[in-house]
Amino acid sequence: MPAFTFLRRSRPDRAAVARAARHLTTALAAALVLGALLLPNTLTALAPGRFVRLPAEAVVGAVVLPWLPRPWARRAVAVPTGLALGALTVLNLLDMGFTEYLGRRFNPVLDWELFGDARSYVADSMGGTTAAWAAVGAVALVVVLLAGLALATVRLGEVLAAHRARTAKGALLAGAAWITCSVLGLQAFGVPLAAGQAAGAVGAEARQVADTLRDEAAFAKEARTDPFGATPPDLLVPALRGKDMLFTFIESYGRSAVEDPATAPGVGRTLDAETRALAEAGFRARSGWLTSATYGGGSWLGHSTFLSGLWIDNQQRYRTVTSGDRLSLTRAFQKTGAWDTVGIMPGVRKVWPEAAWHGLDTVRDAAHLGYAGPRFSWSTMPDQYALEAFQRLEHGRKRDRPLMAEVILTSSHQPWAPVPHLVDWDAMGDGAPFGPIAAAGERPADVIPDQAASRRAYGRSIEYSVTCLTQWLRRYGTDDTVLVFLGDHQPIARVSGAGASRDVPVSIVAKDPKVLDAVARWGWTEGLKPAHDAPVWPMSAFRDRFLTAYGSTPRPSAE
Incomplete structure (x- = not known):
């Protein structure tokens, strides 16, 4: 019951x-x-x-x-x-x-x-x-x-x-x-x-x-029309004959690095100090701004925009231009037959068919730079090592012709942990001195979720990359060395700030006064740090202006 x-x-x-x-x-x-x-x-x-x-x-x-x-x-x-x-x-x-x-x-x-x-x-x-x-x-x-x-x-x-x-x-x-x-x-x-x-x-x-879908067809048509596509080799960059020409991209080097209060003091001091050091070594520089086609990532879109003279802001455009006959800025030097061409690509770790479009006779990727030290998060090796390997394997070799090099520096790639620092250039070996630096550095898991820590680490990474490059130039550059270096895009919004522009710094550095005189009308700032109100161009405008400034004669290709 x-x-x-x-x-x-x-x-x-x-x-x-x-x-x-x-x-x-x-x-x-x-x-x-x-x-x-x-x-x-x-x-x-x-x-x-x-x-x-x-x-x-x-x-x-x-x-x-x-x-x-x-x-x-x-x-x-x-x-x-x-x-x-x-x-x-x-x-x-x-x-x-x-x-x-x-x-x-x-x-x-x-x-x-x-x-x-x-x-x-x-x-x-x-x-x-x-x-x-x-x-x-x-x-x-x-x-x-x-x-x-x-x-x-x-x-x-x-x-x-x-x-x-x-x-x-x-x-x-x-x-x-x-x-x-x-x-x-x-x-x-x-x-x-x-x-x-x-x-x-x-x-x-x-x-x-x-x-x-509409853009794909329109862009393919645009890419086939090239103002310099039919220019004979002897009419390409005649004013740079005999010069060693270096085009160097610094990962995530954006306007925020130069102007954001969280990073500007350290980066600004580095740019000012390196401008003075370069001047003591006989180098002068001029700097301006370019607006990148990408933001926060997709570095290859920035690289191809800069080199092609086209606005490449998506993967389809990238595939279209790199599989076609559009003259890249680096391939213009190869086309003349007056330069040996090489790519220093520490971020490339797989087959890279785009090398042909870049016009590179030799590609030194991550597996062919001789590095045996530790990785620095995404970056396979510190920039200082990549530049020293470039000197040992390519730039320092005796040649019958000058060298054109495309160099990609990766130490300032997110997540900016650990950030390497400079070691003795003569004691670098195969990268062993970087072992203790990587072991003692910050861990990505500690930096990624912390916005303030990310900004500090980002600033330090830009200071490091710029210093490596300018020290290399002072150490190994000659009267006939011409360096163009720039950022590929701004860092992610969490670091650059909401509503940040897509602008990146670009600099031309040389000893020969004729090199900088050729771009005097551009209105760029003296030194490595562009003024806030320095000219801002779309990154896609650089190729044609550069080719024109150094004596190239436009001969459009047929559509």
Whole structure:
């Protein structure tokens, strides 16, 4: 009898628990769908006030789903709707990440192949295990979002259908409220109460895809029209004949390094000190600004923009130009037959077919510079070692012709931990002296999450890279050495600051006064530090201006 009484009493309790579970499931489904409908695509817009608005898409869903005649019909609409909403949420999250790190939205046509580079970066910075778990977590998040939103949409459709009368009244009131808020422009927390976030995002993605496809054809046509494409070899850079020509990119060397209060004092002192040291060694410099086609990453886009004279801001443009016949600035020297050409590429660790477009007779990549010391996070070797290896293997060799070199310096690549420091140039060996420096340096895991620490480390890395390069020039440069060095892009927004420009410093350094006299009309600043109001050009403008300044005769190629 007591057991029977207990069972009778427990039945209503279990029914209450079941009702509570159903209500909780419905509430969670509604929160998930509303959150997805209202989620912005930038971190700066991610604030609680964004989620107290009324989405038009929810009103439409409340009108459509309950009145579908059969459960299977509701599911046939709800499941793809939920999957689409899940996909849109994933795209919004990708936009947040890309905007934070690359200063632009994710491109659903072109950017998928960048995930491999992202995984490699995490593995190099944080270790292979962390990279593997990060990849697993990303895939799991995508699956959860897609499945969760599909199930949530089905659940809401069934609940709304079970209460059609109340749903109809609620949808009518919600629709009237949305129209009123929209017409009157009512706001809460600085954002409109009437939202059309999801529909607007879908439209923006569709436009981006259409623009990308149109751009591919237009850019291919633009790339085929080259002002110097048919210039004979003897009419290319005649004013630089006999000079050793060096084009050097310093990773992430942006305007922020020179002007941001967090980094400018140290970097400014370094630029001023090295300008004086170069002057004592007989070198002069002029500096200006270039606006990079990329931001925060994608260095190859900056390199190819600088060298091609075209604006290359996505992977499709990069593939188009590097697989075509467009004359790169470095290949112009190879085309003359008057220079040996070499690339010093410590960041290249796999097959690099683009070397042909760059016009490089010899490529010294990470495996062919003789380095046996420790990695410095993403950077395979310190810049000082890469430059000394360049001297030992190429620049210091006896030659019948001068040398044109493209040099990529990587020590200032994020995450800026550990940052190397200078060692005795004569005691570098195979890199062993850098072992204790790497072991004693900061760990990426300590720097990456700390914005202030990242900025300090970034500043130190730029000071190091600039000092390595200018010391190398003072040590090994001659009366016939001409150095052009620049940044490829600004550092990520977390370091450069929200709304930072895409400008990077560029400098020309030489002993021969005729070299700098040729660019006197450019209005660039004396020394290595460009003035705040020095001329700013698109990076794509440099190739043609440089070729023209040093005597090249334009002969356009046929389209």
